Structures are given as structure tokens and as C-alpha cells.
Amino acid sequence: MVLTDREIQSAIESKQIKIEPQLPDPECYSSTSLDLTLSKFLRIWKKSKVVGVDQIVSPATPGYSFNDFSQVYSDPHEIGDDGFVLEPGSFVLGWTRETIELPISARLAARVEGKSSLARLGIGIHVTAPTIHAGFKGPIQLEFCNHGTLRVRIMHGMPVCQLIFEQTFGTPEKGYKGQFFGQEQSR
Amino acid sequence: MIKVATDSVEDGLMPAEKIARIQVAGGSIEEVAVSADDITPDNKLVASEIGKRGDAVLIELPRESASGRWRIWVNANAVVL
Numbered sequence: 001m002v003l004t005d006r007e008i009q010s011a012i013e014s015k016q017i018k019i020e021p022q023l024p025d026p027e028c029y030s031s032t033s034l035d036l037t038l039s040k041f042l043r044i045w046k047k048s049k050v051v052g053v054d055q056i057v058s059p060a061t062p063g064y065s066f067n068d069f070s071q072v073y074s075d076p077h078e079i080g081d082d083g084f085v086l087e088p089g090s091f092v093l094g095w096t097r098e099t100i101e102l103p104i105s106a107r108l109a110a111r112v113e114g115k116s117s118l119a120r121l122g123i124g125i126h127v128t129a130p131t132i133h134a135g136f137k138g139p140i141q142l143e144f145c146n147h148g149t150l151r152v153r154i155m156h157g158m159p160v161c162q163l164i165f166e167q168t169f170g171t172p173e174k175g176y177k178g179q180f181f182g183q184e185q186s187r
Numbered sequence: 188m189i190k191v192a193t194d195s196v197e198d199g200l201m202p203a204e205k206i207a208r209i210q211v212a213g214g215s216i217e218e219v220a221v222s223a224d225d226i227t228p229d230n231k232l233v234a235s236e237i238g239k240r241g242d243a244v245l246i247e248l249p250r251e252s253a254s255g256r257w258r259i260w261v262n263a264n265a266v267v268l
Contacts, residue, residue, distance in 0.1 A: 041201040059253065065218050066253040067197060067206040076200070095201050099222075104235075135235070137249065138222030139203050174235030174247045 003108075003165040005029040016106035017165065020099045033162040035115070036096040039139060040156040042077040042084060043070065043093040083155040086123060086146040094125075094142040094154075096161065104135040104175035110163045112140050118160070122148015125161045132163065134172055190231035190267040191246060199223075207232045212243040212260040219252040231267060239263070 003011065008029065011017040028035040048055050057069060074093070077084065086092065102108050110132035114125045127143040142161060146152060154160070194208040194216060205226045209217050225233045238245040243260040251257055 039201070043200045059255075062215065064253060065208075067199070067218060067220070070200060074200070093200060095203070099203065135249070137224060139201070173237050 001167045002032050003167065004032055005034075008034055008165055011106065011108065011165070016103065016108060018101035018103070021097075024098075028159070030162070033113070033164050035159040035162050036098050036100075036112075036140065037157050038079070038142075038154060038160040039095045039097040040079045041095050042079060043074045044077050045074050045091055045093075079154070079156040083153040086144060086152045086154060088122070088146050088149050088151065090144075090146050092144040094144055094160075095139040096142065097139070097157065099137070099139050100132065100163070101137040102132065102134055104172060107134070107168045107171060108165055109134045109168050110136075110165045112142075112161050112163055115159060115162055118152075121150055121152050122146055123152055123154075134168055135174060188233055189236045189244075189246065190227055191234050191261055192265040192267070193226075193230055193232050196226055196230045196232075209248075209259070209261060210265065212262050217248075217252045217254060217256065217259050219248050219250055221249045225249045236266070 008017065012019060012023065024034055055073065058064065059066070102110065111130045112126055112132060113130060114123070118125065124145045124147060125142045127145060132140065140161070144154070191209060194210055197206045199206050199220050203223050204220055205223045206218060206220050207226060209219070209232060211217050221232065227233065234246040234248055236244055237247050237258060242263045244263050244266050245258055245260055247258050248256070252259070
């Protein structure tokens with residue numbers, strides 16, 4: 001069941017959805033979603049500069065470390081006041097300015113989705129991983145991809161994605177364990 | 188919630204993120220990018236206990252690991268209540 005704007009506001013007021021650093025402005029809501037904004041932090045993947053050399057990532061390899069890989073093959077970037085231009089075909093990691101927490105007891109999960117204002121320019125903000133699981137805490141990572149033919153400038157603080165909140169059916173195992181931690185339960 | 192010993196904790200790709208490495212029961216290492224709030228001052232990872240089997244505890248990580256796993260078995264002695 002998807003939450004409406006009134007239910008999202010109610011969940012925020014009752015701390016079932018926690019958002020920092022500030023409560024969303026009224027204009028951040030639509031009937032069934034809440035807009036989030038872009039932080040200034042980006043991570044930009046490097047391209048091989050050596051002719052004839054291809055980078056191949058093998059995440060299924062035992063011992064593979066995304067962190068080790070990303071430290072070598074990506075650069076941190078802070079979006080300045082003049083924004084950041086997403087070139088056609090580029091792929092960049094970003095994050096929302098807001099930190100979201102969905103307490104496990106709230107029986108809520110969410111999906112992060114793009115906004116049509118960016119989508120119509122060819123900008124996608126996730127790559128098939130939109131689920132914000134019950135219990136999630138933190139800023140939301142965005143996977144920017146410019147599928148279009150235009151150079152598109154993004155600015156920190158701009159509405160960049162929307163969250164659609166859904167009620168879960170029941171409490172996940174980890175919430176159950178936490179709720180009754182230390183007790184013997186017969187289920 | 189429980190706290191799980193880590194092999195290492197490093198800064199993540201942005202300031203609010205940390206990278207934790209956890210030893211899985213059996214010896215391999217699982218790497219997960221988490222919120223900095225999920226790391227305690229003594230570098231333990233806050234996670235959820237799902238079940239137990241012998242000397243191993245099944246935990247759910249706060250986020251999906253680099254290898255694509257949410258739930259991993261860790262040695263019980265790596266878990267702090």
C-alpha cells in the first residue's frame with residue numbers, strides 16, 4: 001500500500017519516518033511521494049587513458065572490494081555553485097542531501113525513483129536498485145546516468161529524486177529479533 | 188540490535204558513509220558500505236541478529252554487501268550484545 005502525502009506527513013510527525021537535517025517543505029510533497037534534493041558530493045568514475053587497455057570489474061571474484069576498486073578508479077568531487085555537467089553517456093555516483101531513516105518498527109519501506117523533469121532530459125538517478133529497505137538509515141546513493149544526447153547541468157540542492165513509501169506486511173525478522181531480544185518466543 | 192566486530196573500518200565514498208569489513212564464519216571477508224551512524228566509536232558494526240546455529244550467528248547487515256549479500260554467518264564470539 002502506497003502512502004499518500006497526508007500519511008507521509010503523519011509518519012514523519014510520529015517519527016516513523018525520520019528525515020534530517022530538516023523537515024521537508026510543503027512543496028516537496030506530491031500526492032504519493034516526497035522529493036529529496038541533491039547533496040554536493042559526487043564520485044566520478046575514471047576512464048582508462050591507456051590505449052588498448054580495458055578495465056574489467058569482476059565483482060564475483062572472492063576478495064573483491066568495491067571500496068578498494070572505487071578508491072583507485074573514481075575521484076571525489078564537490079559540486080560548486082556553477083553545478084556539474086553530466087555529459088551524454090556519463091555515469092556518476094551522487095547522494096541525497098537528506099538522511100532518511102525507516103525504523104524497523106514502523107513497518108515501512110520505500111522506493112527511490114527519478115523525476116520526470118530530469119528523465120525527459122535523459123537523466124536516470126538509479127540503476128535498477130531503487131529499494132529502500134525497512135530499517136535503512138543514511139543518505140540515499142544515486143546512480144546518475146545520462147542516457148540522452150544533451151549535456152545536463154545538475155546543482156546541489158535541486159530536487160533530484162522522489163521517495164515512494166510503502167507499508168510492509170508484517171515485521172521483518174530483524175525487527176522481530178530486536179523487539180523481543182533476550183526473550184524466548186514460541187512462534 | 189547487536190554489535191559485530193570488524194576487521195577494519197575506513198572512510199566511504201562520501202562523508203556520511205563508512206566501509207566496514209567483517210570476517211564471515213569460515214574466514215572470508217565481507218565488505219559493506221554503511222551509514223557512519225552504524226559504526227560505534229570502538230569500530231563495531233551495528234547489525235541485526237536473525238538466528239543462531241552452533242557457534243555461528245546469522246546477522247543481517249544494514250545494507251547489501253559488495254558481494255551482494257544482506258545476511259551472513261559470523262562467529263558468535265564476534266558478536267557483542
